[in-house]
Amino acid sequence: MLRTVAATAYLTPLREGGSLPGLVEADDDGMYVVKFRGAGQGTASLVAEVIVGELSRRLGVRVPELVRITIDGRTARLEPDEEVQELLNSSAGENLGMDYLPGSFGYDGIHWQPPAPEAATIRWIDAFAANIDRTWRNPNLLIWHRDLWAIDHGAALVFQHAWPPLERWATRRYDLSEHILAPVADTLGRAQLDALDAALAARITPELLDEVLNLVPGDWLLTMNAAIGDDRDAAAWRARYREYLLARLTDRAPWRPELAPVSS
Ligand SMILES: Nc1ncnc2c1ncn2[C@@H]1O[C@H](COP(=O)(O)OP(=O)(O)OP(=O)(O)O)[C@@H](O)[C@H]1O
Ligand SMILES: [Mg+2]
Incomplete structure (x- = not known):
């Protein structure tokens, strides 16, 4: 099973992402990059993230830990931005979280x-x-502690x-x-x-x-x-x-x- 955590606060959008990912804090004090079930492709991209991410991990690729992250109405009510509030409301239930790698930077080859x-x-x-x-x-791809980490498998499959x-x-x-x-x-x-x-x-x-x-x-x-x-x-x-x-x-x-x- 993937570990389950509960969202406690929406911190910030990661504007780069096409699927409206956001940085979210959870009840284990961890920070996660969350792919919301209420965004664009719905749960299809969450499914691809788990299958390809976890397969990659088992084939020796570094992938940040994936978790199921629950969002309830309370998280949305605390959010001032209307667009984000809507996203959170339509994402009630289990979403996909990826352990946030602080201080990582994008691979440029x-x-x-x-x-x-x-x-x-x-x-x-x-x-x-x-x-x-x-x-x-x-x-x-992210570089973190001089290692390569693979992220974002939502468009695969x-x-x-x-x-x-x-x-x-x-x-x-x-x-x-x-x-x-x-x-x-x-x-x-x-x-x-x-x-x-x-x-x-x-x-x-x-x-x-x-x-x-x-x-x-x-x-x-x-x-x-x-x-x-x-x-x-x-x-x-x-x-x-x-x-x-x-x-x-x-x-x-x-x-x-x-x-x-x-x-x-
Ligand atoms: N685990 C992580 N740790 C640190 N930063 C991350 C992590 N996951 C994603 N990011 C940052 O957030 C950005 C967007 O994430 P991601 O690529 O997963 O979303 P996306 O919406 O599918 O993006 P796109 O459609 O632009 O490819 C990444 O380019 C990266 O800068
Ligand atoms: Mg991406």
Whole structure:
């Protein structure tokens, strides 16, 4: 289970973010960057954050701790800004919190670079999960205590918005030519990239995916799918995600970032 905390105060919006993330204090005295269920994409981006964030963590990538953070009417009543109040009101219940890394700064690919295997691992997972949100314009990587931390996986798993035929998603290539870690990852030779690909794919077992999928609150899965009129239960949705993710492992040549020319 992800730990659950309760929001005590909304501190400030993080204006950079497209999904209206905010910095929130919780009853464990922690500060969290919160993705609100009442914002833009609804719970779909919260689901992607948990699945891709927790999978990345298990594959050795540093991801700040993810928690479920409850928001109630009281937090909204204390908020003077009307727009924020509305966001908080429409986000009553469980939201996604990410441990705030104080003093971290955004990775720019210039002043400091991570070890190549680390860069290649993150890029591989982004290709696997169709996360196109890791470009020079929008790196979504933080440097904290001289280490690289991955954040913001809300736009990954695009298939969950439309559930295309399994075969189409399984081999679909995404344009990662602007990936901010490409120059570092590509300093590895082909043999090392092949070995990394084989090792990462082997670690993504059905059991590992179940472990990760069970961390997603069922309510988020049901909320996002109620709109499309599909009344599968949470267990059935988790099984569907597992099927889609496993399908992508069978033939990786079409989407591996270091292979084949970029189309779209
Ligand atoms: N755990 C964290 N610790 C410190 N700062 C963070 C953390 N998470 C996010 N931020 C800061 O907040 C910004 C917005 O967060 P994030 O990228 O997750 O939101 P978003 O709305 O999905 O953003 P965008 O749509 O711009 O990619 C980040 O670029 C980063 O500067
Ligand atoms: Mg972002």
